[in-house]
Amino acid sequence: MTTPMRAQYLELKQQYPDTLLLFRLGDFYETFDEDAEVLADVCEVTLTSRPVGQNQRVPLAGVPYHSVDSYLAKLMDSGIKVAIAEQVSEPGKGLVDRKITQVLTRGTLTSPDLLTARSNRLAAVHFAPDRLSAGIAASDVTEGSCQATQLQDSHPDELCARVIDELIRLEPSEVLLPAATTDRVPALAPALDRLDASVSELEPWIWAEPGATRRVLEHCRIARLDGFGLTNKPQAVAAVSALFHYVGEYQPAIAEHLNRVQTYETSGFMLLDEYTRLNLELVENLRTRQVEGSLLETLDHTRTPMGTRLLRDWLGRPLLDTDSINARLDAVEALFENGLALSDVQELLGRIGDLTRWVQRVVYGSAFPRDLGGIRDTLGLMPDLNRSLQEFGTAAAPEFLEPVPECAAALDLLQAALPDELPATLAQGGLIREGFRPELDDLKRRAQAARERLLAMEESERSATGLPGIKVGFNRVFGYYLEVPKAQSTRVPDTYIRKQTLVNAERYFTEELKHLETEILNSEERTAELEQQLFREVAQSLQAHAEELRGLARRLARLDVAAALAQAARDNRYVRPEMHDGFDIAIAQGRHPVVEATLSETRFVPNDLRMTEESAIQILTGPNMAGKSTYLRQAAVICLMAQMGSFVPAESARLGLVDRIFTRIGASDAIQRGLSTFMVEMIETAYILNHATRRSLLILDEIGRGTSTYDGLAIAWAILEFVHNAEGLGAKTLFATHFHELTDLADRLPKVQNRHVQVDDSGGSITFLHTIAEGAAGRSFGVHVGRMAGLPKAVHERAAEILGQLEESGAAVPDSLTDLIQAPAPDQTVQSTLFLEEHPALQALRQLDVNSLSPMEAMNRLYDLVRIAEEHDG
Template sequence: YPLLNEKEIRQRHDGVEELAEDYQGRQELRARLRGVQDLERLAGRIVSGSAHGRDLVAAKDSLCLLGPLKEKLKEHRSQSVISVREKLRELPQVVDLVGKALVDDPPATVKEGGVIRLGYHAELDELRALRQNAKDWIARFEGSERKRTGINSLKVRYNRVFGYYIEVTKSQLKSVPPDYIRKQTLVNGERYITPELKEYEAKVLNSEQEIVKLELSLFGEVREKVASYYGEMRETSQALATLDVLIALAEAAASHHLVRPRVDSDLAISIREGRHPVVEAAVGRGAFVPNDCSVEPDSRQILMLTGPNMAGKSTYMRQVALIVILAQMGSFVPAAEARIGLVDRIFTRIGAADYLARGESTFMVEMRETAHILRHATARSLILLDEVGRGTSTFDGISIAWSVAEYLHESAHRPRTLFATHYHELTDLALTNERVKNFNFAVKEWKGEVIFLRTLVEGAASRSYGIHVGHLAGLPPSVVERAKEILRNLEGGELDEKGRPRLARGRGGEEPAQMGLFSAVERRLSEELKKLDVSIMTPVEALNILNALVEQAKEEKE
């Protein structure tokens, strides 16, 4: 997880750097960790009383691997790795107890039997022997009774109704001793029992239940003793998890060309040739276009990002956020160089979603999120705003987005902000707000096609190329061509007889369309002013022309 303490962040970076530079050592540590089970989960099951024999054996086997692992960690000098080694507890008491009490490969549940190791408990061993040697005992008993009674045809048999019994034929009944108890008379003989035989029968028949009962009791005792070491096991599991993460971050740094960032208490974020790690993995390192980012509260507080749809604005903002998170969690980052002024929170207003259960529209959700950002952002916050105001009418949306940008600019905290928008009017904020800087993602038009260069350049974009994106998305050609006609007329400021912006003719009537921020009257006056050459005018001529333009504007407004 990301940290806010510079010292702790540096220690993590030290550990990642040391492991990244030691390929052989890193691979050996990975191999040793593969045999270690999830000790924290196992410890939780043990202390809650839900662990089975396999859980205890897995915990014991994992603890047995810690000795060699600790020896290997002695080779490392970074404080984060040393801290891991110091927190590892081998717990020989647990290893010894489980090793003596439980078999190496216990069944899935204790009730299946066979969990407790032979030799651990004398009574259990006796019961098991009784169960396993029942046939031998019966054979010995039968032989001894034949010898004692002189009845050579005497047999000891078993059925589910009577259990074990002695069967004697009629011709031998006179030799039956007085201690035999008659149970059943047959046509050809008699069936008897003896106290000794019934006692043994009771032992044999009850041995299974007794074994299960005793094993459950013994296993519970072992589990309870192991549970008393829960604190040490949990600390060990957390240390192992930290080591696992450090190794994974080192592997990522070495495999994906990541660099060690500099994290300090300054408020500047400076990234050279930053990359989005997930997108880069999808498209390939050579295909991804890296971009710089420099944002700080004194002169570049708000980066106003414009450019076509699909040019890379949202990816760029997410990329910056990911680099900040990676840097503060102790990871190396996908960039040529990065300096990160500590960030306490990353606020985002990205995407579109509604909450139907609460009766909130997409725009209401957007406004709630924006309000939350404005109330809680601090000087150390990083704010990502993507298309604020797009969920309502153009004028309302521009007004809200403009006001939000001004609010952030005038805030005493001056939070670092990336502000992506298709409202190109917002780029005028840079004219009156010194800490707002315009950037756009460059495109190239070639043979009627739009090529996305994915490169961030200084300055404002002039177009969004939304119709081109619609074409790429598969809109019918007739829809695309019609959209181009309408766009040309809207951009030309042509008005109909009612003073409304004229749409392309011949498609089922003319409807008023949503206009830009500035009216056609204002655009015409602007064109008239551009034609004037004040260098050849006298003051009186200039005043007369200005007065004429004012009167013209008043008439057209009426």
């Protein structure tokens, strides 16, 4: 026999078997059985047990209801779905009624306590059986948006890579997949890990036709898919359908309002693959994966949460046509030119909160008092904002700078209904402004009058009874009372009825007091009820203005982003890039926006970059730490900034549109990803060569470093030849390398040119000048560095000699060093030692395979040599 409560629990649990059920028991949310074990584990609370019938105990763990949010956050982060069963009847005799009032899944959260200001997306992915096409649907329920796309490719692996790139851009916190997808598409699993999204597998029938199409049509109450652009996109339909199914299952109140789909084509935007986003540190830095030190951080002068989200979106989807880029640039320029009006606009935007999410909670019928307050305060600022916008005129960029809708009707409603200050929750009272509803004011006045009469009783009772110690008091258990000190309590009149005895006093009530108390409590209760009812009515009437308000939120977000970019441009001296459809790039005195911001004392050294058909491929040589990687990334970042509509860090920039930016950074950075680094490099490079077009920008940094010299050199060489010669390729390519031999390519291939980063070694030490100059770097650089490092004369002289012999041999890839390098002349100082034994530094030097060393390794070896020499001498 189980207890009735156990039966109730099991019944509720059955409603959402795959969620963790929080079962409200007094001041706690309790969990049982396996749920208790999960809760104890994830939230680090004690696991105990509880009897649920004769001789039966089950595991139990609970959390206090008043701090449940912090535990919910932990459960959400762990990707656990949670159902909350509340007590819905007054506790009394027998079993309290309980109902599941909320279900939480990570991708469908709307509560401000559980969300960050970032987008929170739920995504669904469906692959066709041949894995040559896939659909992705994504929804941010806090914005009420749903987008879908269908991707196609000629090879399953490539399709999968594109799906992953798009998922990485969307950054969903929860992903829906048909069951067993990761078995069919193994490459997806590690990508989902990197995304840190919780994954829910849904049964195949949910994605299958004809049910999928029917669900979408019925859910959106439409007759045909054309309006959403979903015709002939079966994979996208499957994904949308599963997304609707899932939201409908767990969040029916939200699902009902999520009934529009926008399809988009990834071809409308510059594709940024996962590695490129990472390597260019667009939204997070490579080391800690935080926003600090990213391009986003440098540009983010937005003042509203929806603006911040939109800026992130712009960064992830640079545009591909000059007109729409220029439309954004026009807005940025207008704001840039008028600093005074810009700061007015930004100041006003700074006083606006998350309008999008406030409005969306109104739509879902789950608005908090301060959501409505926030909407009202925002609307109140719009006339000021429009006055500031007048400064810009509308000719420049109407989509950004024309007056925003002031939503006067919604504002009137909210101003009339809501008091200036609003409580955090509906339960707290003070939701409705005086004068909004006479009935409510009346109730409040009656309670107030009763309270005043009750307080007046203190005086009247004192004089009537002649007992000066009488006080009126209130506590939550006993209600109102008259308190009389013990010493005077023998003299109270008969009309006093004892209520409670304390050590020093007695507490009484009288008929009149009881009457007033009832009056107060009744009117307070009715006040609270009426206030909540009125508040809900106001929120509901506001729904009629939801579209207008959403439109306003979108306008404000766009304005915020344009203003942020204008502000970044002013702060950091950026210029408007000139965009064109040709091939050439001409950047005068370009800088890296993030590196420049991190250099506090030293000044960033600007550099030019000119790329034409004749100089499409540029090979950059120079020692480690000279600034090669920075220069390469800077070129990519400037192109990307321009195409997202931002000004750029340069004195001037004339930029041909690029369709894609590919970056591959050799070896060391890729190590964490687990694959052998050379394998990774080759996979990534293969991907580039298969996808780049003549209009792409290729950033290849030390490709081939992850393997032995000969392999690496050979492959680097072949890659450059391919980019140069392949039909339809000849893409703009910047190639940084430590393989000096590659500079020979400039003589053989007409579009290849050499550049090098200059260093000054004329003084006693090496100075990195960070300037880019024509031609290749000197080959003997390591030997120079050795001299600077204080290597014994004999060692660096011998090193120079070996180098000379290597160079004389003329072979880029010598067969054997022993044949090539002659023994040192007998008159070397090292040999004139008393012992015939060779100097250990020289021994070490003999074992050195110069060709297999990267500049950094060469430096390290030289330091070792110095140490050996010092140890030996001293």
